Amino acid sequence: MQPWAPVDVPRLEGSGPPLRLHDTSTGRVRPTAPGPEATMYVCGITPYDATHLGHAATYLAFDLVNRYWRDLGHDVHYVQNVTDIDDPLLERAARDQDDWVVLGMRETALFREDMEALRVVPPRHYIGAVEAMGEIAEFVGKLLAGGSAYRIDDPEFPDVYFDSTASGHFGYESNYDEQTMIALSRERGGDPDRPGKRHPADALLWRMAREGEPSWESDLGAGRPGWHVECAAIALNRLGDQIDLNGGGSDLIFPHHEFGAAHAEAHTGVHPFARHYVHTGMIGLDGEKMSKSRGNLVFVSKLRADDVDPNAVRLALLSGHYRTDRAWTDDLLEAAQQRLARWREAVTLDAGPDATETVANLRAHLADDLDTPRALAAVDAWAGAALERRGTDAAAPATIRTAVDALLGVKL
Numbered sequence: 001m002q003p004w005a006p007v008d009v010p011r012l013e014g015s016g017p018p019l020r021l022h023d024t025s026t027g028r029v030r031p032t033a034p035g036p037e038a039t040m041y042v043c044g045i046t047p048y049d050a051t052h053l054g055h056a057a058t059y060l061a062f063d064l065v066n067r068y069w070r071d072l073g074h075d076v077h078y079v080q081n082v083t084d085i086d087d088p089l090l091e092r093a094a095r096d097q098d099d100w101v102v103l104g105m106r107e108t109a110l111f112r113e114d115m116e117a118l119r120v121v122p123p124r125h126y127i128g129a130v131e132a133m134g135e136i137a138e139f140v141g142k143l144l145a146g147g148s149a150y151r152i153d154d155p156e157f158p159d160v161y162f163d164s165t166a167s168g169h170f171g172y173e174s175n176y177d178e179q180t181m182i183a184l185s186r187e188r189g190g191d192p193d194r195p196g197k198r199h200p201a202d203a204l205l206w207r208m209a210r211e212g213e214p215s216w217e218s219d220l221g222a223g224r225p226g227w228h229v230e231c232a233a234i235a236l237n238r239l240g241d242q243i244d245l246n247g248g249g250s251d252l253i254f255p256h257h258e259f260g261a262a263h264a265e266a267h268t269g270v271h272p273f274a275r276h277y278v279h280t281g282m283i284g285l286d287g288e289k290m291s292k293s294r295g296n297l298v299f300v301s302k303l304r305a306d307d308v309d310p311n312a313v314r315l316a317l318l319s320g321h322y323r324t325d326r327a328w329t330d331d332l333l334e335a336a337q338q339r340l341a342r343w344r345e346a347v348t349l350d351a352g353p354d355a356t357e358t359v360a361n362l363r364a365h366l367a368d369d370l371d372t373p374r375a376l377a378a379v380d381a382w383a384g385a386a387l388e389r390r391g392t393d394a395a396a397p398a399t400i401r402t403a404v405d406a407l408l409g410v411k412l
């Protein structure tokens with residue numbers, strides 16, 4: 001699939017400290033240590049109800065990682081999928097008497113527009129599950145051949161499941177206990193109660209064709225893939241056996257990223273699959289997580305249609321820490337619009353306080369597990385001083401403009 005349009009990321013003099021990020025599997029903030037090319041797999045949308053502000057907050061967090069690694073001089077091999085075939089998409093299409101293919105294409109197109117408007121740097125590979133069907137089926141075949149997967153004893157639908165003990169490290173990513181795993185598996189598309197599974201949490205790899213459902217021919221028989229295996233196959237085939245970062249919202253901690261890691265490791269024998277598992281907090285509205293099932297969604301495209309500057313949306317979402325569950329409110333947007341106006345006014349001045357320290361603070365805060373509240377406050381401090389005419393450095397306004405663009409993705 002075509003990624004969205006590239007964004008120009010200006011080069012900034014100098015560089016900051018190594019990027020440290022919270023890793024779910026160890027529960028600690030640790031330095032990332034990518035090679036010349038950082039490798040990052042961030043789960044993409046299931047294309048309906050796109051792009052709500054929860055999606056946007058999550059992709060903005062990983063955009064800051066992308067920008068900061070580039071600021072350190074790394075290339076970034078960023079891969080993202082589109083879950084353009086899965087039960088929730090088929091259910092939504094059925095509910096709305098929509099064709100599931102058309103629904104997926106329409107929503108993915110809207111998502112691309114919203115990402116462009118928010119100035120999110122696009123992934124190098126943007127891969128739909130449908131277009132990757134061959135490689136996904138091939139990967140399932142390898143797991144079966146390797147003994148990590150099994151066919152359930154159901155003559156009508158001999159579906160293929162993953163044996164969750166196969167990788168030898170199952171559970172290290174989420175650190176959840178079995179009871180929690182089973183509960184979350186049930187809540188998030190799993191089928192722990194299905195008879196014949198070796199373990200209740202075992203994840204579906206290949207669902208044999210059902211009447212009235214789309215299916216694809218394969219050596220496994222006609223069917224379609226489970227959810228987790230699509231991300232494992234797409235990531236392994238483009239980024240290799242071990243990556244720097246696997247990311248998504250906290251609702252992906254289990255089962256999705258646990259199984260993504262287990263599928264990869266069962267096949268490659270390389271542990272851990274990702275050196276960092278990074279998860280964002282949930283954006284809510286009126287006290288409830290913004291989610292499709294609750295329908296309490298605020299859309300980026302709706303704000304854009306109301307002439308809200310996407311840079312203000314970006315600042316509003318970055319004003320809270322990426323790992324904090326936080327609410328979207330009109331006040332949050334209002335405050336961001338005022339902040340944006342003040343920053344823009346300050347950088348149009350013909351001089352300002354020396355920018356060196358501000359840029360260093362901006363980098364230091366971002367490097368500290370993406371501490372955007374402090375990072376934005378550092379720019380506030382410079383803008384405040386500049387607006388009180390307490391600076392004579394003619395180059396400072398341009399330097400701040402470049403730093404805010406390169407590191408925060410905000411166009412002043």
Ligand SMILES: Nc1ncnc2c1ncn2[C@@H]1O[C@H](COS(=O)(=O)NC(=O)[C@@H](N)CS)[C@@H](O)[C@H]1O
Pocket residue numbers: 043044045046047053054055057058081082083231247248249250251252280281282283284289290291
């Ligand atoms: N309310 C929310 N706040 C923050 N992030 C959210 C919220 N809702 C969904 N997300 C994140 O947005 C991303 C896309 O979510 S999604 O559309 O449901 N799609 C999926 O989770 C799968 N296609 C991943 S392979 C995921 O990382 C998810 O964790």
Ligand SMILES: [Zn+2]
Pocket residue numbers: 043044081231256
């Ligand atoms: Zn995924």
